[in-house]
Amino acid sequence: MSFEVETDAYKGPIGLLLSLITAQKVDLWQLSVSELVNGYLAELECMRQLDLEIATEFLIVASTLIELKCRRLFPNSNPLEMDEDFAFFEERDLLIARLLEVKTYRDASTAFLDLMEAASKSTPRIGVLQEPYASLMPDLLAGVTRQRLANSLRRFVVLEPDGSVDVSHLPAHPVSISQAARTVVLRLIELHRCTFEELMDKADTRIEVVVGFLAVLELYRQSRILIEQESSLGKIVVQWIPTKFSTAELEDFLEESGFHLGED
Amino acid sequence: MNPADRAALSKEIEAVLMVSPEPLSKERAAEVFGVHDEDFKAAIDELSSFYSSSDRGFYIQKVAEGYRFASRPEMSSVIEKFALSQTHPRLSSAVLETLAIIAYRQPISRAQISSIRGVNSDYVIKVLISRGYIESTGAEAGPGSPRYYTTTPAFLEKLGIFSLAELPKVEGFMPLPEVAEALEASLFDGSY
Amino acid sequence: MNPADRAALSKEIEAVLMVSPEPLSKERAAEVFGVHDEDFKAAIDELSSFYSSSDRGFYIQKVAEGYRFASRPEMSSVIEKFALSQTHPRLSSAVLETLAIIAYRQPISRAQISSIRGVNSDYVIKVLISRGYIESTGAEAGPGSPRYYTTTPAFLEKLGIFSLAELPKVEGFMPLPEVAEALEASLFDGSY
Numbered sequence: 001m002s003f004e005v006e007t008d009a010y011k012g013p014i015g016l017l018l019s020l021i022t023a024q025k026v027d028l029w030q031l032s033v034s035e036l037v038n039g040y041l042a043e044l045e046c047m048r049q050l051d052l053e054i055a056t057e058f059l060i061v062a063s064t065l066i067e068l069k070c071r072r073l074f075p076n077s078n079p080l081e082m083d084e085d086f087a088f089f090e091e092r093d094l095l096i097a098r099l100l101e102v103k104t105y106r107d108a109s110t111a112f113l114d115l116m117e118a119a120s121k122s123t124p125r126i127g128v129l130q131e132p133y134a135s136l137m138p139d140l141l142a143g144v145t146r147q148r149l150a151n152s153l154r155r156f157v158v159l160e161p162d163g164s165v166d167v168s169h170l171p172a173h174p175v176s177i178s179q180a181a182r183t184v185v186l187r188l189i190e191l192h193r194c195t196f197e198e199l200m201d202k203a204d205t206r207i208e209v210v211v212g213f214l215a216v217l218e219l220y221r222q223s224r225i226l227i228e229q230e231s232s233l234g235k236i237v238v239q240w241i242p243t244k245f246s247t248a249e250l251e252d253f254l255e256e257s258g259f260h261l262g263e264d
Numbered sequence: 265m266n267p268a269d270r271a272a273l274s275k276e277i278e279a280v281l282m283v284s285p286e287p288l289s290k291e292r293a294a295e296v297f298g299v300h301d302e303d304f305k306a307a308i309d310e311l312s313s314f315y316s317s318s319d320r321g322f323y324i325q326k327v328a329e330g331y332r333f334a335s336r337p338e339m340s341s342v343i344e345k346f347a348l349s350q351t352h353p354r355l356s357s358a359v360l361e362t363l364a365i366i367a368y369r370q371p372i373s374r375a376q377i378s379s380i381r382g383v384n385s386d387y388v389i390k391v392l393i394s395r396g397y398i399e400s401t402g403a404e405a406g407p408g409s410p411r412y413y414t415t416t417p418a419f420l421e422k423l424g425i426f427s428l429a430e431l432p433k434v435e436g437f438m439p440l441p442e443v444a445e446a447l448e449a450s451l452f453d454g455s456y
Numbered sequence: 457m458n459p460a461d462r463a464a465l466s467k468e469i470e471a472v473l474m475v476s477p478e479p480l481s482k483e484r485a486a487e488v489f490g491v492h493d494e495d496f497k498a499a500i501d502e503l504s505s506f507y508s509s510s511d512r513g514f515y516i517q518k519v520a521e522g523y524r525f526a527s528r529p530e531m532s533s534v535i536e537k538f539a540l541s542q543t544h545p546r547l548s549s550a551v552l553e554t555l556a557i558i559a560y561r562q563p564i565s566r567a568q569i570s571s572i573r574g575v576n577s578d579y580v581i582k583v584l585i586s587r588g589y590i591e592s593t594g595a596e597a598g599p600g601s602p603r604y605y606t607t608t609p610a611f612l613e614k615l616g617i618f619s620l621a622e623l624p625k626v627e628g629f630m631p632l633p634e635v636a637e638a639l640e641a642s643l644f645d646g647s648y
Binding site: 109 | 531
Binding site: 339 | 463466467468469470471472474475476477478479481483484487488489511512513514521525526527528531534535537538539586587588
């Protein structure tokens with residue numbers, strides 16, 4: 001059995017997901033990772049035990065999706081110096097190459113399975129030396145030390161998982177990028193031009209600043225704002241590119257701009 | 265039994281003798297090949313005389329427990345040379361691994377050892393017993409209940425230590441055989 | 457080598473193959489039989505073709521580390537009946553996929569494997585190591601420098617091939633340009 005994905009964009013076994021994306025039947029950007037995760041957790045509750053096969057498959061697809069979405073949200077590390085189109089092409093090629101690579105090895109591994117199947121049909125003789133020859137065999141432990149014994153055990157040893165999961169980096173209150181973008185846009189309409197610090201003067205926590213920064217980057221990418229920075233680590237100045245937005249249009253804009261990573 | 269069936273049976277017997285680590289008894293043969301004792305007997309006698317009369321390096325040997333392939337007695341000098349030759353890379357790493365598992369996880373059964381190593385370990389266990397590094401312990405509760413293996417004083421002596429407590433600590437843990445089996449069952453499709 | 461010597465050598469080889477717990481390598485053969493590589497090669501080739509052409513239940517199998525007797529593939533059902541516990545567990549797709557990445561990209565580091573698969577692959581790598589299909593190689597340059605993984609002879613054996621050159625060409629599995637285009641279109645059209 002395989003985990004069934006049920007989101008608005010896609011319904012079906014998760015294993016098909018990537019192949020469907022490659023066949024252009026599912027729009028990656030319409031898939032919500034959180035929906036996917038919720039569905040998976042619900043599925044887990046129904047299963048009596050964790051099926052590792054399903055779990056791995058799920059993790060591969062979910063993490064690929066998350067990475068793809070993050071990359072799209074997170075512009076190239078040097079967005080200001082690089083030609084925007086060029087940066088975009090590079091990101092796109094990387095993603096495609098990566099997906100095609102996974103698909104290639106996955107397909108190749110099915111050929112391995114066939115080879116293994118064929119090879120397993122013949123069984124080797126493990127010869128046995130009988131006495132008096134057996135005792136002639138040199139002592140196979142000659143020169144073995146305690147350390148070598150321990151080393152040969154390592155192959156079978158599983159590293160102790162750290163029982164706790166560090167959640168200190170998680171915000172106590174989730175902040176979504178769309179909320180942050182809304183705040184940034186409203187503030188910029190009011191101020192027109194200001195520094196990033198001024199933009200963030202209401203932020204209490206570091207995570208709010210981080211999310212605010214992501215929102216600024218996203219707005220920049222969508223050509224809604226201009227960003228200037230005189231020197232590296234210098235002050236970032238943000239400027240609104242005036243457009244005539246009604247409040248309703250603003251809502252629509254925020255709705256449409258693909259800020260659905262944070263919460264849906 | 266018609267000649268074609270007889271020929272097919274002979275091929276099957278040869279294949280099984282080739283991979284069997286122990287002599288093949290006629291009870292086991294009846295079960296595996298699904299034939300009457302006398303048919304098995306006739307087939308194996310025919311095979312035996314075939315190998316005895318052809319000029320090969322091995323023959324079918326009849327021992328108390330059954331039948332097995334063995335090198336011919338006149339090949340003894342080359343077998344001796346083979347036994348004495350120093351390079352047994354595969355066997356020695358298998359021996360070391362098996363011994364390590366027994367040392368750190370004793371007492372442990374044959375099936376548990378094989379399950380941790382992922383391969384049948386019967387022959388290696390036999391080698392370790394014959395060298396006196398491990399022994400099977402505990403009164404068996406009854407037929408069919410597994411034997412458990414532990415290391416011997418000769419093993420400690422070989423490593424130059426006084427007690428198992430002197431073995432180096434291995435970071436992490438070796439899953440209990442039951443856990444290893446469960447993990448394996450879920451990591452590998454299909455059944456055994 | 458004259459025909460009589462050749463015949464004697466063949467008999468010796470058969471006898472040793474019969475008792476050897478591991479494949480017989482040509483280095484070991486040179487040591488045990490005291491003959492040149494080419495003489496051993498000629499004798500074992502002759503033996504192999506003899507067993508392949510005669511209608512027996514076994515044959516001489518060539519694996520990465522040398523030669524050994526093995527039951528013929530068509531005997532698999534009786535061997536399975538004989539050794540119920542011996543059926544090989546099937547590897548899961550995660551394990552197989554990782555194995556494929558390592559096979560085609562070796563030597564490859566843990567981080568590179570995880571980056572291709574998009575998920576942490578530590579446990580899967582562990583399983584592959586404990587099954588003996590891959591090993592970590594190369595003296596580490598220092599603490600923190602990555603380990604690299606390569607496949608082992610046991611891996612070749614598991615696939616029934618003799619060398620990595622016999623792996624199916626990875627190019628054969630690369631998606632067609634149409635797939636790449638479709639992927640590109642689905643990933644990047646529209647939503648901008």
